[in-house]
Amino acid sequence: MSSHTHARMSFAARLAAIGSAVLLLLAGLFTGTASAHGSVIDPGSRNYGCHDRWGTDHLNPEMATEDPMCWQAWQDNPNAMWNWNGLYRENVGGNHQAAIPDGQLCSGGQTEGGRYNSMDAVGDWKATDIANDFSVHLYDQASHGADYFQVYVTEQGFDPTSQSLGWGDLELVEETGSYAPATDITFDVSAPGRTGRHIVYTIWQASHMDQSYYICSDVNFTG
Numbered sequence: 001m002s003s004h005t006h007a008r009m010s011f012a013a014r015l016a017a018i019g020s021a022v023l024l025l026l027a028g029l030f031t032g033t034a035s036a037h038g039s040v041i042d043p044g045s046r047n048y049g050c051h052d053r054w055g056t057d058h059l060n061p062e063m064a065t066e067d068p069m070c071w072q073a074w075q076d077n078p079n080a081m082w083n084w085n086g087l088y089r090e091n092v093g094g095n096h097q098a099a100i101p102d103g104q105l106c107s108g109g110q111t112e113g114g115r116y117n118s119m120d121a122v123g124d125w126k127a128t129d130i131a132n133d134f135s136v137h138l139y140d141q142a143s144h145g146a147d148y149f150q151v152y153v154t155e156q157g158f159d160p161t162s163q164s165l166g167w168g169d170l171e172l173v174e175e176t177g178s179y180a181p182a183t184d185i186t187f188d189v190s191a192p193g194r195t196g197r198h199i200v201y202t203i204w205q206a207s208h209m210d211q212s213y214y215i216c217s218d219v220n221f222t223g
Contacts (some may be wrong), residue, residue: 027139038085038140040202041059043128043217046106046119049082050074053126055069069125074116085141087116088213096150096212102166104203106216124161125218131222132192136174136202138185145181145207152201153191160172160218170201178207194221 039045044052050070054063058078059061064071073080080087089111092099101108106119116197136151154160163169191198197220204213 016171028215031091035111037142037206037211037213038138038204039206039213040136040200040215040217041139042135042137043130043200043219045085045087045215045217046125047073047080047084047116048220049126051084055081067126069121069123072120072121072123073205077084077115080116080118081188083115085139087119088112088211091214092212093210093211094205096214097167099212100214101166103164103169105167105214106164107197108212108214109110111214115174119216120164121165122160122162126216127197127220129220131221132223133188133190134219135186135188136200138202138204140185143181143183146176146179147154147183147205148178148206149187149205150203151189152203153194154198154201156194158198160197165199165201165216168178181207195223196221 004138005082017029039048041048046069050067051066054060054070054074058074058081061213063074087108089099089108104110104120107114110117136149138149150172151174153173154165154169155171158169160192173191174187176187179185192201198219200219202213202215203215204215206213
């Protein structure tokens with residue numbers, strides 16, 4: 001075999017290896033999306049909001065000044081936004097407060113190997129303007145339904161721009177019954193007495209197995 005032929009074969013082998021590595025990387029990036037379920041899209045969860053606003057432009061340096069909390073999240077782990085529908089834990093058995101430590105509520109207790117840790121970052125996340133009577137809209141691409149939803153809202157006086165979220169900062173304002181499998185589930189919530197910035201914390205207990213989703217949505221109660 002000539003040296004040129006050997007060189008061409010070696011180059012082709014290297015290209016094939018690189019191609020395989022890229023395919024494996026892409027598969028790893030998107031594995032969670034196909035097998036995951038959904039999230040609250042209104043008022044949007046932190047990672048859904050970052051994906052919605054920057055998913056097609058996530059390398060734009062202007063994000064650092066226009067949307068700094070999303071910027072830190074994209075820098076920490078872009079897969080947290082590509083897999084905005086995969087923030088869950090399994091086999092919690094309904095004992096959510098034992099499973100999720102204070103300061104880690106928005107990451108589901110640093111679930112999925114820490115993929116969503118940036119969701120716990122304290123700062124001025126983009127907030128959705130809502131009234132005290134509002135609706136929660138879950139988008140569930142896998143249509144697994146729900147055993148229940150629990151919706152908490154931070155107490156008046158809590159400042160999500162400067163305080164880490166703990167269970168003691170929350171009031172349970174809504175607990176639903178079960179929902180049949182559906183792509184879109186919407187239900188009404190009332191959180192009287194709130195004004196200004198707050199966090200709406202939604203626990204979605206999926207019905208197909210013991211799989212619990214933990215969702216932080218930043219809101220501004222307009223009164």
